[in-house]
Amino acid sequence: ARRRKSQPQNIKLRRLTQAYLTPFHVKPKQTSTESKIDHIYSITQNLILDYQSVTTGLFPRYSRDRDVGYVKDSIYCALACWACSIAYKRLDDERGRQTELRQSAVKTMRGILFCWMQQSARVRVFLSFCKSCFMKPFCLNPYLILLHFLQLDAFKSNISPENALHARFDLHSGMTLNRPNEQQYGHMQMDLVALYIIALVEMIASGAKVIYTHHEVNFVQNLVFYIERTYRTPDFGMWERGTRYNNGKPELHASSLGMVK
Numbered sequence: 001a002r003r004r005k006s007q008p009q010n011i012k013l014r015r016l017t018q019a020y021l022t023p024f025h026v027k028p029k030q031t032s033t034e035s036k037i038d039h040i041y042s043i044t045q046n047l048i049l050d051y052q053s054v055t056t057g058l059f060p061r062y063s064r065d066r067d068v069g070y071v072k073d074s075i076y077c078a079l080a081c082w083a084c085s086i087a088y089k090r091l092d093d094e095r096g097r098q099t100e101l102r103q104s105a106v107k108t109m110r111g112i113l114f115c116w117m118q119q120s121a122r123v124r125v126f127l128s129f130c131k132s133c134f135m136k137p138f139c140l141n142p143y144l145i146l147l148h149f150l151q152l153d154a155f156k157s158n159i160s161p162e163n164a165l166h167a168r169f170d171l172h173s174g175m176t177l178n179r180p181n182e183q184q185y186g187h188m189q190m191d192l193v194a195l196y197i198i199a200l201v202e203m204i205a206s207g208a209k210v211i212y213t214h215h216e217v218n219f220v221q222n223l224v225f226y227i228e229r230t231y232r233t234p235d236f237g238m239w240e241r242g243t244r245y246n247n248g249k250p251e252l253h254a255s256s257l258g259m260v261k
Contacts, residue, residue, distance in 0.1 A: 037087045041097055044084050048077045049104060056174040057104075057111030069171035071112055072192050072238075075199050078108035082203055102208055109200060109210050115169045117219055119176055161250060164188035165226070167240070186236030188250060191259035193227050198259075230260040 051059055058069030059077045085101035166176055166187045176182075200220070203210055211217055236242045237253035244251075 034091055037084070037091065040084055040087070041101075044080060044101070048080055052077070052104065052108070053111070053171050055172050056115070056169070057107035057109075058115070058169065058171055058174070059108070060171060065171070067171055068168050068177065069174075070168045071115070072167065072189070072195065074108050074112060075192075075195055078105040079199055079202075081105040081108075082199075082206070082208070086206060105203060106208050106210050109196075109203065111174060112196060113210075113216060113219070115174045116165050116223075117216075118174065119166055120219075120222075161186075161188045161236075164235075165193060167192055184248060186240040186242055186248075186250075188235045189237065189240065190227050190230040190233060190235045190256040191238050191253070193223055194230075194256070194259040197223055197227070227260050230256055 048059070051063060053059070053069060056069060057074070058071075059074045060066070060068060061070045061073050081101045082105040085098045085105065088098035088101065162183075164187045167189055168177065168185070168187075169175060170177055197220070200210060211220065232252075233256075234250035234252055235256055236250050238255040238259075242251060243249050
């Protein structure tokens with residue numbers, strides 16, 4: 001009998017490993033657009049909306065945070081909810097998910113607006129009574145009572161880290177944080193205000209009602225004045241670190257200039 005010719009070693013190895021080297025093509029499961037968006041909706045609920053503050057609408061930076069709400073992270077979360085609501089709007093959804101997602105984003109944007117307004121608008125009331133008014137408690141002479149309402153917009157006249165709009169607030173009350181080292185935090189972030197204005201314009205253009213009163217319109221106009229001199233305003237940038245030497249001092253950042261432009 002003819003002796004079978006031995007095969008080269010590489011051919012034997014190729015036959016043994018052919019099953020492992022051959023790509024295994026899995027035919028993707030055909031799903032409808034509605035089911036895909038429903039899957040994104042469930043992810044948005046579990047990863048984002050479950051951590052939204054009930055009172056202010058802000059979001060924490062980490063899931064373990066229970067007291068501090070960050071403005072920049074809240075804007076990103078609001079944009080995610082708003083984008084998902086736009087997808088449901090194109091599907092002509094009737095289950096209420098479009099309204100839920102849109103209003104969650106509106107609540108966040110209005111919560112940030114409230115936090116900044118209560119920080120910058122400070123009203124002082126001065127009452128001046130003469131001695132006769134103390135002697136006559138029912139005397140209401142308008143010349144003896146002085147009511148002076150003074151609204152301090154320090155960020156318009158003097159843009160500095162001390163007068164900058166804060167980048168984080170109390171998660172439940174929306175008030176500024178009273179921490180020992182809060183003044184050393186890099187609150188002055190010009191890109192943060194620019195990002196808020198961009199998100200606000202996009203949501204309003206899509207039909208969301210975020211601004212209600214003339215006072216809020218005036219405040220948004222002041223935000224535009226706030227960022228108009230970013231090209232010469234040192235800040236802490238998107239990383240909230242300041243200079244590249246990490247010494248806690250602000251400097252000009254390309255991230256802020258690009259966002260404002």
